[in-house]
Amino acid sequence: MENKLFTEDTIEYMRDQIDAARGQEVFFQGVYDGKQEVLTSIKAVSRGNESMAPAIISNLKPGDVVIHNHPSADLRPSPADIRIASKLGNKGIGFIIINNGVTDSYIVVSPDSIDELELLDKEEIIKYFKPGGQLANSLENYQEREEQIEVLKEIIETFNNNGKLMVEAGTGTGKSFAYLIPALIWSHQNNVPVIISTNTINLQQQLINKDLVFLKEIMPFDFKATLVKGRSNYICYRKLKNILKRNDNNSELKNVAQYIDDQTNKENFDGSKSDLTLKIDNNLWSEFASESDMCLNSACPYLKKCYFQRARKSIYQSDILVVNHHLLLADGILKNKAYSVLPDYQELIIDEAHNLSEVATKISGQDFYPPALNNLINRIMNSTHSPLIRIRKNEYNIHPNDRQQIIDIIDQELFPNLNKIEELNRQYNFELGSFMKKESSRKLRLKENTLKNNDNIEDWKDYGDRLISLLKKTAYKFENLFDLVESNFDIKSTAEENPLIEINAYLSRLNEMADALEVNLNYMDHLDEYVFWIEKSFNRGSNNYIQRNARLEVNEFLNEVIFDKVATNIMTSATLAVNESFDYFKKKLGLNKTGELIVESPFDxxxxxxxxxxxxxxxxxxxxxxxxxxxxxxxxxxxxxxxxxxxxxxxxxxxxxxxxxxxxxxxxxxxxxxxxxxxxxxxxxxxxxxxxxxxxxxxxxxxxxxxxxxxxxxxxxxxxxxxxxxxxxxxxxxxxxxxxxxxxxxxxxxxxxxxxxxxxxxxxxxxxxxxxxxxxxxxxxxxxxxxxxxxxxxxxxxxxxxxxxxxxx
Missing domain, CATH: 3.40.50.300 (P-loop containing nucleotide triphosphate hydrolases)
Structure with a gap:
């Protein structure tokens, strides 16, 4: 066997364990000794097949290696092997496949390819919190708190061991500094970002505008901390300029655009909605907001002015990133896609962790909201920056030979279909309302027999099926339009932006609406994993109805979206334990093996x-x-x-x-x-x-x-x-x-x-x-x-x- 990672003793041990398992799969855990370049302390940790692997992952730390045999002697990694190896490799853990006789091996992730992390010096960090330390010398009336030191020690250990930790720290413990200082030092030493997620704006502002500002003055190194906002919070400068250039009769839109344009000339304006003093209605804001599926990216004529790209650049240059739970989970869903906002990270601190399960529940479903579909149709047919409207006004440089055919698709197929969708959507909303007439509550849960004897169920199903069909048909018409415009549009000879991005976005959104409606219309097919309901809302002077759904349990969802992707996870709150036990939250979050700490408030x-x-x-x-x-x-x-x-x-x-x-x-x-x-x-x-x-x-x-x-x-x-x-x-x-x-x-x-x-x-x-x-x-x-x-x-x-x-x- 050419692989020198194994010693004769470890080879003999692994053979014996595989023989004892009658030649079936055995998973081993070893520790890589970088100086001797060998694997030491190898032990068998589970037996069976690929499904056994997740049981041992939570115990591993950087420098460890997972080894398992393929009884077939075919050492090529299976798709399951690749998934596990990728997950482990991101955490600094090696992955090796061997044959039953341990005479051949295949290194999927080499342990010597993993950078060695610089661990935190516990005693040096504790000095910050002691009398005469940096905190005491900089804060008036500072008092050392035993509870804070206790939390600090556990957090340091968790960073050093790439562990999981749940901490309930009573009010006044000072848990923010107890996790911020180790996080800053870890980020500085290892040149990696640390994510801090909170539930409330108040805590985000405290961390960014108060705690981290103070720590900048006392830490012996410079660092950058950024409050991360979702993309839709930022102005799209291209949209803004296009609205200002056009002549239309919407005075409110023009006035808001002029106001925003004035703000863009201010030195410290960050381009986000929260930086505006004028309150802007959400529907109106959509005319200005940056949207991932509408972005021209490098083809945008205003790329250098793009506020979102500036923010993203700042995000990727930051050591500490403060986010909210919703953005954290949404980004986890989109990870490895172009729409993801956060960089890859391995260290995650979740403050106000008692809210995480509720946020995960809200984000885990697919809602269908008829007014949202109406807004999309209105945007396609009436918005000043809709590519369909601009094509009809001859604002794009489209070859004249096929221009009439393109206009015919818009006028004779797309617009009539969109009008039909609007009517069907209105009728569908009415049928939803008919189910709610006898309900005193704003919400009606949809169970197996909820609508069984309702006279309106057939009409509801009929309108729903017709609406789904028409949405998909119209999306297909947009594909036809896309192909025609693409073959007749000369982007090089015009200063205008490419309309294809927005046409593609419209067809994607129509398909997404159809998918959401289909899931909610056929709710009985998903009742094992999801709960469905109809919810009454009041919008612009009339009753509207939303079909909502959510996962019954979010533990697997949370592990898939965030927990399995990180090496270090620290969860804290003043309220995580019930009767001095974390069992309630551990079950809800799907966390089994995690460190636990409860400290009382220092208040009298x-x-x-x-x-x-x-x-x-x-x-x-x-x-x-x-x-x-x-x-x-x-x-x-x-x-x-x-x-x-x-x-x-x-x-x-x-x-x-x-x-x-x-x-x-x-x-x-x-x-x-x-x-x-x-x-x-x-x-x-x-x-x-x-x-x-x-x-x-x-x-x-x-x-x-x-x-x-x-x-x-x-x-x-x-x-x-x-x-x-x-x-x-x-x-x-x-x-x-x-x-x-x-x-x-x-x-x-x-x-x-x-x-x-x-x-x-x-x-x-x-x-x-x-x-x-x-x-x-x-x-x-x-x-x-x-x-x-x-x-x-x-x-x-x-x-x-x-x-x-x-x-x-």
Whole structure:
């Protein structure tokens, strides 16, 4: 055997193991010794066939090698071998195939071709956090936190071992610095990017505009950090200039274009929608937005001015990339395609990780939304930059011989078909609405027998099938148009851009719409893996209906899209554990072998916070609940001079509260700031003014808001945040748990509610100086057997008082 990677001892060991397995496949794990250039410590780790391989992958680290035999003696790698070898090679792991007698080998990924990583020096990094270190010397009133050091040590070990880690770090632990400093040093030493994904804009802005700006001043090397935005957030300069050049009657479009053009002349303008002060409707924004399938790439006359390409260049030059969960997952789906935004990466930190499963659920389905199809048709037929409109206006340099034939395809085939699609789409939307007439909820879950006896089902199916057929037929007509234009368009002799890109994009989008509709129309074929529903929405003065679907489980999806592609994965949040266990989230995310760490908040909750649950209140389901508690709650709010956040689980209850309490609170000169009345950032800015006002929030206000100091001194939780059991996704997952013999309340509903409850609790105390009260007004905590689980989920040393706060002393 020519391969010198194996020693005589390792060859004999592998032969014995293969013989013991009766000549079947055996997977071995070895360690490469770069100095001696041999494999050492080889051991058999699994037996069987290719499907056994994933079981050992999670234990491997750079420098390891996977070896397995082919009983056939044909050492050519199979497609499965190539997939696994590629995945391992990207993580710095070798892959070798041997025959049963270990007399021949085929090296798929050579271990000596893998660059050796420079590991983190734990003691040197810890010095940053010690008295006299860089943090202490640069931050006023800095105090060393044992909890932060504990998190830091685990993160360093995880980087060095290319491991997986889940960390629940209580509020105030300082987990951001605990992962940022090791990430920066790892990136600097090994010249690789580190991705940091968050769920909320608030945390992204804190990392980019505060934490990383500060670290630039104290780190002994320079680095670049970039906030990554999706492509559609950027202006397409070509679209902008084309709108400004044309003569049309759309004054709103022209005015917005002129406004944006003025911004492009400003020195620090980054070309993104968020950099504009003017609020632009989403439909109008699509006229300006950069789109991957509409991009001319190197053929664009404005390539040097392209804001997205500038951003992408910055992304590929960055050491730290801050993204949101949605972009992270979307990019993972598109990886290895031209549309991918992020560079290849092996190190991933997911903050606010408790949201990842929910985001994965939202992104995993294929929606069909009739208004979106109408918008596409309107864009094709009426937009000033539609190539069909411009061809008809003779704005392209098309050879005159076939110009009339091209016009005939547009006028006699495409436009009539698009008008028919619009009509069929309207009728299809109407049929969706007919299913919702008797529904009190905005959502109707589609199960096997949901529509069985509905009189409209045949019309719905008929319109749907006809619409799918016409969409595909029209896409085919666009292919014909593409071929004709391509053979008659002389791009070299014109300054105008190539219309073929946009024609191709239209036919692709029509096919995508047809595919999405087909999946949703034939939902019964996919009920084993997906949940389907119809959802009512209000758009431009009329009711519209969306057909949605989502995966029942996202664990395999997450492993395929991100977890299997990275070497190091650190997941952290203030709320990942339920009853001091990560089992709930590990199951949802499909993570089995991962390091675990729970550290308490360093805050002195015993002295900083009082928790109250009055015994004399009625059930939250009592019809007169809000009126019954009004005297005590209004007195509390008055004593606090407002400065209170009240969390609800529904807009219905929030609006009832406003109706009942607005008058009495106004008499006390206390203003109500309510979610839904104003934009979120405006509400939070006004709350920080320290005037006599309270904030009413639901859904997203349970997390991601940070109001330290005197502006917020009280938190009222009206109701335990259980998910709505009739929500299609919740109901479908509960059904699946029941079918497998489980209990959906204890396995899903309760853990999810506890996580959200912990998030709500964390809104009040944001620093060591904060003080206040938390009032719980759902007596199920006292009356139900599961109530104690919520109290146990709170930080230690929190005492529950069974009365209202007493301000008399």
């Amino acid at each position: 909750y015993k002295n900083q916070i009082g928790i109250y649950l009055p015994e004399d209140i009625p059930s939250v389901y009592d019809d007169d609940f809000l009126n019954t508690i009004s005297d005590d709650l209004i007195e509390y709010i008055d004593k606090k001079a407002g400065r209170t956040l009240i969390l609800f689980t529904s807009y219905k209850m929030l609006n009832q509260f406003k109706e009942i309490y607005r008058g009495p609170l106004k008499a006390l000169n206390i203003n109500i700031l309510a979610q839904g009345d104003l934009p979120r950032h405006v509400i939070l800015r006004r709350l920080k003014n320290k005037k006599r006002q309270i904030l009413l929030g639901t859904s997203s206000f349970w997390e991601g808001i940070d109001v330290p100091g005197e502006s917020l001194a009280g938190l009222v939780i009206m109701k335990l945040p259980f998910e709505v059991p009739t929500d299609p996704i919740v109901a479908a997952r509960n059904d699946k748990i029941r079918e497998s013999g489980g209990n959906p309340f204890w396995e899903e509903s309760l853990p999810a509610a506890i996580i959200k409850f912990k998030q709500g609790f964390g809104r009040l105390i944001r620093s060591k100086k904060d003080k206040g009260e938390i009032i719980l007004l759902d007596r199920r905590i006292l009356d139900k057997s599961y109530g104690s689980r919520f109290i146990k989920s709170l930080p230690k040393n929190c005492k529950l008082n069974k009365n209202w706060p007493d301000f008399k002393s």
